[in-house]
Amino acid sequence: MADPTRSRIRHLPRPDDDQPVYVISVAASLAGLHPQTLRQYDRLGLVSPARVNGRNRLYSVRDISLLRRVQQLGDTGVNLSGIIRIIKLEEEVEMLRERIDDLTSEQHSRALVLARPRRRRSS
Numbered sequence: 001m002a003d004p005t006r007s008r009i010r011h012l013p014r015p016d017d018d019q020p021v022y023v024i025s026v027a028a029s030l031a032g033l034h035p036q037t038l039r040q041y042d043r044l045g046l047v048s049p050a051r052v053n054g055r056n057r058l059y060s061v062r063d064i065s066l067l068r069r070v071q072q073l074g075d076t077g078v079n080l081s082g083i084i085r086i087i088k089l090e091e092e093v094e095m096l097r098e099r100i101d102d103l104t105s106e107q108h109s110r111a112l113v114l115a116r117p118r119r120r121r122s123s
Contacts, residue, residue, distance in 0.1 A: 017065075020050035020058035027059035031067035038067065046070060046084055 027049070028035040041047045042057065047066055049057040059067075066087070073083045 017062045018060050020052075020060050020063075022059040022064065024049075024057050024059070027057075027064055027067065030064050032071060033067060041067070041070065044080065044084070046080075046087065 022030065024035045024038055028038050031038070038047065038049075038057070038059075042049060047059075047063050047070070049059045049063055052058055069087065069090075070083055073086060074080075078086065
């Protein structure tokens with residue numbers, strides 16, 4: 001017999017990656033960090049969770065991914081200053097890749113308009 005709660009849970013909407021949904025204790029657990037570490041990263045501007053009522057932090061899926069990346073870099077011996085620099089550079093690279101994709105897509109769409117194949121004349 002099917003569990004009725006499972007079918008209800010399956011139909012719940014999944015938050016998008018930027019929607020702040022996780023309180024600090026859950027976010028810390030998901031990222032494998034201590035809540036105090038998340039507070040420190042917030043003070044440093046490394047991760048900026050949303051604020052509810054001006055006090056409570058809410059973290060998104062994207063925030064948790066970033067926290068995991070920070071932990072991964074720290075585990076390899078990179079200090080916080082280095083981590084901050086690496087994260088900023090990775091964000092810049094991603095932005096530039098998106099820009100290149102946009103320009104390439106724009107160029108391809110123009111090429112389709114300008115390049116019309118000539119019909120061969122039958123001999």
